Amino acid sequence: TQLLEQSPQFLSIQEGENLTVYCNSSSVFSSLQWYRQEPGEGPVLLVTVVTGGEVKKLKRLTFQFGDARKDSSLHITAAQPGDTGLYLCAGDPGTNAGKSTFGDGTTLTVKP
Amino acid sequence: NAGVTQTPKFQVLKTGQSMTLQCAQDMNHEYMSWYRQDPGMGLRLIHYSVGAGITDQGEVPNGYNVSRSTTEDFPLRLLSAAPSQTSVYFCAAVYNYGYTFGSGTRLTVV
Numbered sequence: 001t002q003l004l005e006q007s008p009q010f011l012s013i014q015e016g017e018n019l020t021v022y023c024n025s026s027s028v029f030s031s032l033q034w035y036r037q038e039p040g041e042g043p044v045l046l047v048t049v050v051t052g053g054e055v056k057k058l059k060r061l062t063f064q065f066g067d068a069r070k071d072s073s074l075h076i077t078a079a080q081p082g083d084t085g086l087y088l089c090a091g092d093p094g095t096n097a098g099k100s101t102f103g104d105g106t107t108l109t110v111k112p
Numbered sequence: 113n114a115g116v117t118q119t120p121k122f123q124v125l126k127t128g129q130s131m132t133l134q135c136a137q138d139m140n141h142e143y144m145s146w147y148r149q150d151p152g153m154g155l156r157l158i159h160y161s162v163g164a165g166i167t168d169q170g171e172v173p174n175g176y177n178v179s180r181s182t183t184e185d186f187p188l189r190l191l192s193a194a195p196s197q198t199s200v201y202f203c204a205a206v207y208n209y210g211y212t213f214g215s216g217t218r219l220t221v222v
Contacts, residue, residue, distance in 0.1 A: 009152075031209045042116075042202050042213030043155075050209070088154065090211070097162050098145035098206040099170065102155035 003027070004091055006103035013079055014111050021074045021106045023089035030094035032072045034063055037086040037105075079110045114138050116205050118214035125193040125221045133188040133217050135203030143206035144186040145170070146178065148199040149216075155202065161186055193221045 004025045013019055023032070031050045035043035047056050049065035049072060056063045060083075062075040076083055086107050090100040119134045137144065142163045147155040147170075157170030159178040167178050175197060177189040190197060198221045204211040 033210055035211075040215070042204075042215050043211070045210040045212070048209045090155075092209055098143040098160040098204070098211075099157060100145075100206075100211065101157075102147070104152060104154040 004089055004101055004103035006087075006089060006106050008106060009104065010107050010109075012109040012111065015080055016078050017110075019076050019079055019108070021076075021087055021108075022071070023073070023103050024071045025091060026070065027091070027093075028069050029091035030069070031092045032065055032069075033090045033092070033100070034072070034074055035088040035090065037088060043086075043088055076108075079108075081110045081112050084108055084110050115212050116203055116214040118201075118203050118217050120217060121215065123217060123219050125190070125219065127193060127195060127221060129193050131190050131193065133190070133201055133203075133219075135186045135188065135214060136184050137186075137205040137212075138184065139205055139207065139212065140183060141205040141207045141212075142183065144180070145204045145206060145211070146176070146186070146188045147202045147204065148172065149202060150199050158188065158201075190219075195221045197221050 007022045033048045034046045037043040047063045052067045052069045054065045060077045064073050086105045088105045089103045116137045145160040146158040156172050161167045161180040201217045204213045
């Protein structure tokens with residue numbers, strides 16, 4: 001089983017601060033996804049990165065896929081209370097067949 | 113579009129009881145998966161399917177069965193519920209690397 005380690009596990013910051021969440025593995029993934037989950041709901045897909053070194057931006061969120069396709073990061077600029085939630089990374093082993101491995105998640109709290 | 117629909121949303125079972133968690137999608141995606149989510153342990157794959165009539169085991173399949181008679185439906189059966197199966201269960205349809213999840217079934221086994 002391919003493992004994904006996320007850090008930090010918990011993060012509590014003030015509105016307006018910047019933050020970075022990391023997702024690391026010793027395995028190579030063909031693609032990596034980031035999801036955001038709110039209490040009582042299923043995870044919602046934010047982005048998919050496919051190419052090593054790829055950088056994608058979604059408003060104040062910047063996602064990067066490592067050159068070796070073993071790690072990824074999520075950077076949030078000027079965090080807002082609406083960014084509060086559980087952030088999950090997931091790695092696809094290459095089959096795109098519904099077998100993705102998920103990290104344990106980072107719980108982000110942004111205080112007003 | 114409803115996306116992925118899971119029922120029921122909440123369920124309490126007694127140890128030894130059996131039940132079926134329902135999952136239906138209206139996106140015509142071939143790939144579907146079942147995950148369970150426990151505190152501090154992320155999402156773990158139970159079973160997955162690459163199309164109607166084809167299923168396979170994931171990381172934690174023991175105590176669960178699945179079937180996929182149609183593209184739309186992917187039910188998960190608990191054969192004899194145990195307290196260790198207390199969890200939140202998510203069904204997902206997969207397309208182009210990304211998952212669309214249902215809103216989950218919160219199951220408590222007492």
